[in-house]
Amino acid sequence: MTSPASMLLTSDLLQVIDLSATEITQLFGIASRLKTDYRPFAGSLAQRSLVMLFEKPSLRTRVSFELGFQKLGGGVVFLDHQSSPIGGRETVEDYAHNLSRWADVIAIRCRSHELLARFAAASSVPVINALSDLHHPCQALADIFTLVESGIRPEELHLAWVGDGNNVCLSLIEAVATLGGRMTVITPTACRPAADALRIADARAFRSGARIVCTDDLAAVAGADAIYTDVWVSMGEESRAAEKTAMLTPYRVDAALMRRAGAKTRFMHCLPAKRGEEVAAEVIDSPASIVFDQAENRMHIQNALMLALLRSDLAPQDRPAPSVAAHP
Numbered sequence: 109m110t111s112p113a114s115m116l117l118t119s120d121l122l123q124v125i126d127l128s129a130t131e132i133t134q135l136f137g138i139a140s141r142l143k144t145d146y147r148p149f150a151g152s153l154a155q156r157s158l159v160m161l162f163e164k165p166s167l168r169t170r171v172s173f174e175l176g177f178q179k180l181g182g183g184v185v186f187l188d189h190q191s192s193p194i195g196g197r198e199t200v201e202d203y204a205h206n207l208s209r210w211a212d213v214i215a216i217r218c219r220s221h222e223l224l225a226r227f228a229a230a231s232s233v234p235v236i237n238a239l240s241d242l243h244h245p246c247q248a249l250a251d252i253f254t255l256v257e258s259g260i261r262p263e264e265l266h267l268a269w270v271g272d273g274n275n276v277c278l279s280l281i282e283a284v285a286t287l288g289g290r291m292t293v294i295t296p297t298a299c300r301p302a303a304d305a306l307r308i309a310d311a312r313a314f315r316s317g318a319r320i321v322c323t324d325d326l327a328a329v330a331g332a333d334a335i336y337t338d339v340w341v342s343m344g345e346e347s348r349a350a351e352k353t354a355m356l357t358p359y360r361v362d363a364a365l366m367r368r369a370g371a372k373t374r375f376m377h378c379l380p381a382k383r384g385e386e387v388a389a390e391v392i393d394s395p396a397s398i399v400f401d402q403a404e405n406r407m408h409i410q411n412a413l414m415l416a417l418l419r420s421d422l423a424p425q426d427r428p429a430p431s432v433a434a435h436p
């Protein structure tokens with residue numbers, strides 16, 4: 109999209125670093141207010157339309173966007189692209205130009221982040237990344253919001269990622285790098301996030317004071333506020349299943365690893381999970397697990413984002429003061 113008309117500097121959300129720390133903190137404030145009571149926001153997106161294009165399966169993202177937008181009074185159209193890739197029937201640009209004439213906001217789950225960027229460049233309405241091969245920004249924003257609402261200040265957070273350095277991992281790195289906490293990324297060396305993506309996050313971290321450390325040493329979970337893992341084989345990577353499973357089996361999150369982290373360490377997962385693979389059932393089904401809080405918060409943070417993108421008249425003074433410190 110080209111002409112910003114929202115409280116955010118960015119017109120699209122393709123990755124977390126499209127947002128500043130202040131903007132993320134403002135989104136947390138709106139999400140918190142929505143979660144407490146949707147009634148003041150009923151009808152705030154009346155006559156607005158969300159179109160969703162999904163090339164991959166989804167439960168949480170689809171339902172939380174659809175029901176969330178409906179709660180704010182808007183209408184939703186879902187287009188299933190699992191068997192017909194975006195850009196297959198007509199160019200990505202023609203598709204974006206068409207949808208921009210009807211929709212107010214577009215959410216896309218796609219195989220290629222490059223395609224998402226092309227679509228957003230051609231769209232004249234905001235485009236939200238609902239998961240690409242490289243990023244899952246809505247997930248990471250919901251996750252940090254979940255930790256913040258549990259009482260952890262973002263700049264004091266220590267998040268330990270264990271497993272594959274995938275799209276969710278990279279979005280969390282960008283979120284922590286922006287907000288100023290600490291993230292320890294524990295993966296086999298071959299599963300680390302790409303070096304160029306880490307360099308971009310490092311530039312953010314330099315400004316915020318965040319510390320992002322990559323290691324293959326599981327002992328680095330010690331003292332973490334939360335251990336986060338995700339499937340070893342992401343959607344679209346099925347041909348690498350055997351290779352990745354072999355590399356990642358030592359990185360399964362089990363009760364022993366949780367004990368090494370600490371008695372208060374929470375367990376996080378974006379879901380869907382594979383019990384017995386990346387996480388033991390005894391961990392994901394334990395009281396330390398906050399996975400369903402994360403899932404619930406997807407809806408609140410996405411609604412906050414869509415309000416921020418579409419309702420520039422909901423100015424910062426109309427919103428509650430953020431309860432967490434922000435870096436500029």
Ligand code: CP
Pocket residue numbers: 165166167168169170239247378379380
């Ligand atoms: N966490 C997440 O994005 O779940 P879905 O793939 O079910 O949308």
Ligand code: NVA
Pocket residue numbers: 239274275276338339341342343378379380
């Ligand atoms: N890394 C996973 C996340 C699913 C929500 C995937 O891309 O399949």
